[in-house]
Amino acid sequence: MQLLDVVIIESSARCNLKCTMCPRLSFSPGNGDMSLDTFKKIENYLHLTYGVDLTGWGEPLLNKNLFEMIDRATAKGCWVHFLTNATLLNEDVAKHLVLSGVRSIGVSIDGATPGTYESIRIGAKLDRVINNLKRLNELKKTYNRTNPTVTLVYVMMKQNIHELSEMVWLAFELGVKNVVFKNQNVLTKPKDVTEALFLEDQKGILADAKRAVDDALYLATVLGVSVEFHPFESSGTTLCAPNPLRSLFITWDGFVSPCCNLGHRVPRMVGPEEALSDTSLFFGNIIDKPLDEIFLSENYISFRNAFTNGYPKECEGCNLVYGV
Ligand SMILES: C[S@@+](CC[C@H](N)C(=O)[O-])C[C@H]1O[C@@H](n2cnc3c(N)ncnc32)[C@H](O)[C@@H]1O
Numbered sequence: 001m002q003l004l005d006v007v008i009i010e011s012s013a014r015c016n017l018k019c020t021m022c023p024r025l026s027f028s029p030g031n032g033d034m035s036l037d038t039f040k041k042i043e044n045y046l047h048l049t050y051g052v053d054l055t056g057w058g059e060p061l062l063n064k065n066l067f068e069m070i071d072r073a074t075a076k077g078c079w080v081h082f083l084t085n086a087t088l089l090n091e092d093v094a095k096h097l098v099l100s101g102v103r104s105i106g107v108s109i110d111g112a113t114p115g116t117y118e119s120i121r122i123g124a125k126l127d128r129v130i131n132n133l134k135r136l137n138e139l140k141k142t143y144n145r146t147n148p149t150v151t152l153v154y155v156m157m158k159q160n161i162h163e164l165s166e167m168v169w170l171a172f173e174l175g176v177k178n179v180v181f182k183n184q185n186v187l188t189k190p191k192d193v194t195e196a197l198f199l200e201d202q203k204g205i206l207a208d209a210k211r212a213v214d215d216a217l218y219l220a221t222v223l224g225v226s227v228e229f230h231p232f233e234s235s236g237t238t239l240c241a242p243n244p245l246r247s248l249f250i251t252w253d254g255f256v257s258p259c260c261n262l263g264h265r266v267p268r269m270v271g272p273e274e275a276l277s278d279t280s281l282f283f284g285n286i287i288d289k290p291l292d293e294i295f296l297s298e299n300y301i302s303f304r305n306a307f308t309n310g311y312p313k314e315c316e317g318c319n320l321v322y323g324v
C-alpha cells in the first residue's frame with residue numbers, strides 16, 4: 001500500500017552555478033551529496049511511495065551515485081523525477097539518463113536569450129544547455145525511448161518576464177510539451193523582494209507582466225505547448241505541492257522535514273523589510289532514527305493534523321500558502 005505520493009530526497013546540496021535568485025546564496029546548505037549509506041536507510045520504505053524526486057537545494061547531476069539511487073528506486077517500483085540545470089548533461093550522462101528508469105526531468109531555464117539567462121544563471125551558458133537538450137532528444141530517438149519526458153521550469157522575475165513568449169518558442173523548437181512559469185516565491189534576500197512579481201510594490205509593472213503572460217499563453221495554445229502558470233495575485237487556494245500529508249523531504253545529510261521549503265535553515269523575507277531568521281522544521285535524522293519512527297512521531301503527527309485544519313504556524317512564512 002502506498003501511503004505517500006512522493007519522497008523528496010536531496011541527492012546533492014552542492015551546485016556548480018550561482019543563480020541570482022537561489023536561496024543557496026543566503027545560507028549554507030552544507031556542501032554535500034547524499035551518500036549511498038544514507039540513501040539505503042530510505043530505500044527500505046520506498047515500497048510505501050509512488051514516486052521519488054531526487055531534487056533538493058543543489059544540482060542532482062553532481063552526485064556520482066545518482067544513477068545507482070535511480071536504479072534502486074525504480075527497482076522498488078517507484079517513478080523517479082528530478083530537477084536539473086542541465087549544464088552537466090553531456091553525452092555520457094544523457095545516455096545513462098535515457099537508459100535509466102527516470103520517468104521525467106524538469107530543466108530550469110530562466111531566460112530565453114543568452115543575455116538574460118546568463119545574467120541570472122551565473123556560470124551557465126544557454127547554448128550549451130540547449131545543445132544538451134537536443135542531444136537528449138537524439139538519444140531518446142536512437143534508443144527508442146519516450147522517457148525521460150522534459151518540462152522546462154522558468155522562475156518569473158522582473159528581469160526576465162519579457163521573455164516568456166520566446167521561452168514558449170524555445171520549448172516548441174526543442175519538442176518540449178510542458179512549461180512551468182512559476183513565481184520567485186522563495187525570498188531570502190532584499191534583491192529577491194525587488195524581483196518578485198507578486199508583491200504589493202510591483203503593482204506598477206504588473207500590467208506589463210500580465211500582458212507578457214497573456215501573449216505567452218496565447219502562443220502556447222497555438223503551438224500546442226502546455227503551460228502551468230502560477231498567478232501574481234493570490235488565487236485564494238494554496239499551491240502547496242506536494243502535499244506534506246502525502247510526501248516528505250530528506251536533506252542530503254538525513255534530516256526529515258515536511259517539504260523543501262522547511263528543509264533548510266534559511267532566512268525568509270516576508271516583505272521588503274521583514275525577515276524571518278530561520279524557517280526550518282525538522283523531525284529527526286534517519287542516520288540515528290528509523291524513518292517510520294520519525295514519520296509517526298508526535299510532533300510530526302501534530303504538524304500534519306494542523307495542516308488538515310488550515311496551516312501550521314511554521315508554514316506562515318511560505319508564499320505557497322497564499323497561492324503565488
Ligand atoms: C533549487 S533548484 C535545484 C535543482 C537544480 N539545481 C535546478 O536549478 O533546477 C530547484 C528549482 O528551484 C528554482 N528556484 C531557485 N530559486 C528560487 C526562488 N527564489 N524561488 C522559487 N524557485 C526557485 C530553480 O529555478 C529550480 O527550478
Ligand code: SF4
Binds near residue numbers: 016017085
Ligand atoms: S542551479 Fe539550481 S541549485 Fe544551483 S544555484 Fe541555480 S537554482 Fe540554485
Ligand code: SF4
Binds near residue numbers: 240244259
Ligand atoms: S505551505 Fe508549508 S508544507 Fe507547503 S511548501 Fe509551504 S512551508 Fe512547505
